[in-house]
Amino acid sequence: MAKTKIQTNILYNGDSASLLTDLKKFPDKSVNFIITSPPYADKRKNSYEGVPSAKYVEWFLPITLQLYRILKENGSFILNIKEHPSNGERETYVLELILEMKKQGWFWIEEYCWYKKNSFPGKWPNRFRDSWERCLHFTRKKDFVMYQDAVKVPIGDWAAKRFKSMSENDFIRHVSKNNSHLARNVSNWLNKKKVYPHNVLVFEEEHRLYLGNVIETAVGVSSKNHSAIFPIELPSWFIKLFSKENDIILDPFIGSGTTAVAAIMLRRKYIGIELKKEYYHEAQKNINEIAEVINMKHP
Amino acid sequence: MAKTKIQTNILYNGDSASLLTDLKKFPDKSVNFIITSPPYADKRKNSYEGVPSAKYVEWFLPITLQLYRILKENGSFILNIKEHPSNGERETYVLELILEMKKQGWFWIEEYCWYKKNSFPGKWPNRFRDSWERCLHFTRKKDFVMYQDAVKVPIGDWAAKRFKSMSENDFIRHVSKNNSHLARNVSNWLNKKKVYPHNVLVFEEEHRLYLGNVIETAVGVSSKNHSAIFPIELPSWFIKLFSKENDIILDPFIGSGTTAVAAIMLRRKYIGIELKKEYYHEAQKNINEIAEVINMKHP
């Protein structure tokens, strides 16, 4: 019997909790990478379906169970989330969610820190501005695919000066004289232009998709109420890191379509789900627009 | 009956778990601020007491219970910690610790992110370099004291005021006389830039107190092989934020004395506990040295 093939480059308008259980739309082990920024607990009540924080884990777990089923075995799932303060304290539902997802079989590989230099302004007596969010990395297996070379960054300024003065010692393997087992061979770095990044993400500029406009520079606050959860740089970075061209990218809470736009620009296939009609239409519009631009260049 | 008064500006050589239960040494509600970086699970086996990660929460909870008792009601506790990977996954003991501490009565107010720009190098197939650590903020009450204005000013300003009429030559003389890493660090520290009031901490340069020749003679390794857990900027920032002059600062795992040195420079009183004899002696040496520098100008 022919295996059901997953339909890609499609946007669903509906509820992830039920849509994801559809085995025809979402067969087992059919997508390469999942990234999403789910609606936060008790927030965005005016623009989304609020989920009470007491029920957040309970609400989200059936969805992560389906995502586990749908993800390919060597794939990754990036969950962008940050618990809000409530009554002066940080909520604990994210901590509980991690522990519960592990019981579902997920491996919690890493927690990337997205450092938002231009965080929302404000002043409170008990805390400072919140300038970072968690990007939790989950997998089904420990030997997942990771294309580290795709996200290399330019080497620091120190290198130019350092490489100018290479001694002979720099070209042989050098073992330091103390007890550290560190070895180094500086010549490995000769003429190196790019280095591997670390687990704190800082984007010099953050571009968000807004309702009404396609791509708009938005460092700071917009007058518009409906913004994408994350800037396009964020899904782009993880899509490059955890997928290759023509792979399938899923975002079950796609909002105004940022993940799909990033996927299209990076020559991946997208699948998006969005509950709210306005967001769904906006996402479709953004996708059509970027697809048109891409097709102009690659007909 | 007279209430027991807590003894300050003292370093204990012993085990926090038992020392902190001493009601005479540590009366109820007697310290204003606690900051520490406990030994991490399963690490530093050769230089500290390793705690297996499976037993970490169980080991630490009795200590946090005493800290709760000892902390003043409007005080704060900063816990600097980061879970290591184990078998390719992040451990969960920090998450569990937060949940358990809340059961003890602690409020989990905030999680500050300490972004370490020059993290340890390395490359692995499943992760990048770890460049951040958690600084968990706990309190007994929701209306704790927080001196936000104290961290808005550049470090250089308060330091310049503190050492107003001390010439640079005084430092140079001190450095050359003692050949001291500490004094050199401090003199560098005087011209430092401003820090930003949000919940991601970045220190431009990190100054650590180094263990000197105690280890060298005892173990036969380099004198610079063992460094303080955190740079002096880290405790300094939080001490300024959560205490005022003459307040009492406690660090139950003080290592080479960084917290005490920061407290002295900021005119607070310190209490430190350290289990390992070499660290204890090194901390005492660092404390004596900074006290001498301070007294040069304030006899």
Add this chain to the structure above:
DNA sequence: CTGCACTATGAATCGCTAA
């Protein structure tokens, strides 16, 4: 005193091999 060459190393992690 400054600049340049060169050394040292920081709460690292993974994978392989030997016992």
Add this chain to the structure above:
DNA sequence: GTTAGCGATTCATAGTGCA
């Protein structure tokens, strides 16, 4: 099976000595 030891790998900055 399990664990312990060691090699391989990597970026950025501070410190030292000398011209």
